[in-house]
Structure formats: structure tokens, C-alpha cells
Amino acid sequence: MYLFSRRCLWVCLVACISMTALSLSAANAAIYKATASAGSGGIDLDLEVLIDSDTDEVTITMVGPADRWFSWGFDTNTMRGYSIITTFSGATPIINEQTLVAIGNPGSPQSSQDLTEVSADVNAGEITLVLTRPRVTGDAEDFDFADYQSGGDIDMVWAYSGSGSQTLVYHQAQARGKNLSMQFRENSVPVRKQSWGLLKLEFQEVPAEEAP
Ligand code: HEM
Numbered sequence: 001m002y003l004f005s006r007r008c009l010w011v012c013l014v015a016c017i018s019m020t021a022l023s024l025s026a027a028n029a030a031i032y033k034a035t036a037s038a039g040s041g042g043i044d045l046d047l048e049v050l051i052d053s054d055t056d057e058v059t060i061t062m063v064g065p066a067d068r069w070f071s072w073g074f075d076t077n078t079m080r081g082y083s084i085i086t087t088f089s090g091a092t093p094i095i096n097e098q099t100l101v102a103i104g105n106p107g108s109p110q111s112s113q114d115l116t117e118v119s120a121d122v123n124a125g126e127i128t129l130v131l132t133r134p135r136v137t138g139d140a141e142d143f144d145f146a147d148y149q150s151g152g153d154i155d156m157v158w159a160y161s162g163s164g165s166q167t168l169v170y171h172q173a174q175a176r177g178k179n180l181s182m183q184f185r186e187n188s189v190p191v192r193k194q195s196w197g198l199l200k201l202e203f204q205e206v207p208a209e210e211a212p
Pocket of ligand 1: 071072073077078079083085100103104105106157158159168169170171172173174176177178
């Protein structure tokens with residue numbers, strides 16, 4: 001039979017309650033992930049979109065050339081609609097949400113910019129940009145990933161400057177693509193393992209506190 005000191009019991013209760021809270025929140029958290037890859041002529045474009053269903057925050061990671069403009073367009077099969085365009089001023093990336101108007105007409109940066117730049121790292125000629133955005137921005141021109149939990153296809157287009165231009169000029173025919181799609185899938189959340197800590201904590205703490 002175990003004899004519990006009051007201090008020990010208090011430590012166990014706090015530990016167990018906090019671990020239970022962690023387990024519950026982990027069980028509710030769901031991260032949905034979609035990826036796309038494209039490119040041509042030795043230039044690669046990679047995209048990863050994560051959506052946290054708890055916070056409704058979208059994290060967009062884009063990898064592309066560090067010396068010329070590149071872009072992804074969402075929910076479209078042609079040069080029209082919501083896009084994210086990265087141009088450059090020297091080594092500094094300039095990221096804009098832009099609504100493409102029609103083939104040959106890229107429009108201009110949206111008046112309401114909703115992306116936050118988290119990081120921009122250059123390695124071996126490629127830039128990795130991490131951006132965040134609320135899933136629903138309230139801006140009618142933004143794509144809000146409304147059906148991300150149902151796993152349907154999202155049509156994507158892409159482009160980069162075939163001539164190596166930092167500023168937005170015609171990409172050239174070989175440096176753009178369409179008929180590409182991505183799907184969101186629920187990503188397993190490793191923090192779920194934390195629920196085993198509930199058992200471990202109960203058995204480890206008691207003998208330690210009982211030592212004379
Ligand atoms: C100054 C900027 C831009 C100009 C002048 C421009 C011009 C053009 C032109 C003339 C075409 C038809 C010829 C071709 O297929 O290459 C075209 C097609 C296309 N552009 Fe752009 N573009 C620009 C920016 C962009 C951006 C930022 C994207 C974003 C992804 C994009 C995506 C596309 C796509 C996907 C097509 C093929 C459309 C289709 O076949 O339905 N363009 N563009």
C-alpha cells in the first residue's frame with residue numbers, strides 16, 4: 001500500500017491535470033497539409049501549405065529561385081485569380097498578393113496585403129520563404145481554402161521569369177505551367193504521444209516523494 005504525503009499528492013495532481021489538458025488539446029489539434037512542385041529548365045518551385053484547424057492560420061512555405069521573380073496562382077487553371085508573387089530588390093524578396101486579371105494582364109498588388117513574412121533564407125541559389133495568413137482574411141479577392149478538410153483538388157498555376165528578371169515582366173512560354181493540382185490531407189500530430197506521460201508521471205513521482 002502507498003502512503004502519499006500532501007506535497008506529493010499536490011505535485012501529482014498538478015502534473016496529471018496539466019498533462020490531461022495537453023492530451024486533450026493535442027487530440028483536438030489538426031494540421032492539414034498540401035504540397036505542389038513545378039518548374040522547368042533547371043528552376044524548381046516548391047510549395048507547402050499548412051492549415052491549423054484550431055487557429056485557422058495558414059502557413060505557406062515557398063521555395064524558388066533567389067535571383068528572379070516567381071509565383072503561384074491558386075484555384076485556377078489559367079492566368080487569373082489569387083496569386084502570390086515574389087519579386088526582388090537586389091537580395092530582398094518582395095512578396096505580394098495579387099489578383100491576376102487575364103492572360104497577359106497580371107493586375108497589380110492587392111490594396112489589402114494579408115501575408116506576414118516569417119522568414120526568408122537563401123541557400124545555393126534558392127530562397128525559402130515562410131509566410132503566414134489568416135485562412136479567412138475578409139478580403140473578397142483572397143482564396144480562403146474553404147474546402148480544405150474535404151480533400152478535394154485545388155487547381156494551381158505557376159510562373160517564374162524565364163529571362164532572369166527580378167521585376168515582374170512576361171515570364172516567357174517555357175516558364176509557366178497549369179493543369180496542376182494539390183490536395184489537403186490531415187497530418188498526424190506527434191504531440192499525441194504526450195498522453196502516455198499521464199501514466200508515467202503517476203508512477204514516477206510517488207516513490208521519489210516518499211523517500212526519507
Ligand atoms: C508582367 C507579368 C505577366 C505577363 C506580361 C504575362 C503574360 C502572359 C502571356 C502573354 C501569356 C500567353 C502566352 C504564354 O502562354 O506564355 C501568359 C500565359 C500564362 N501566364 Fe502569364 N504573364 C505575367 C505574369 C504571370 C504570373 C504572375 C503568373 C502566375 C502564376 C502567370 C501565369 C500564366 C499562366 C498559367 C499562363 C497560361 C494560361 C493559359 O494557357 O490558360 N503569368 N502570360
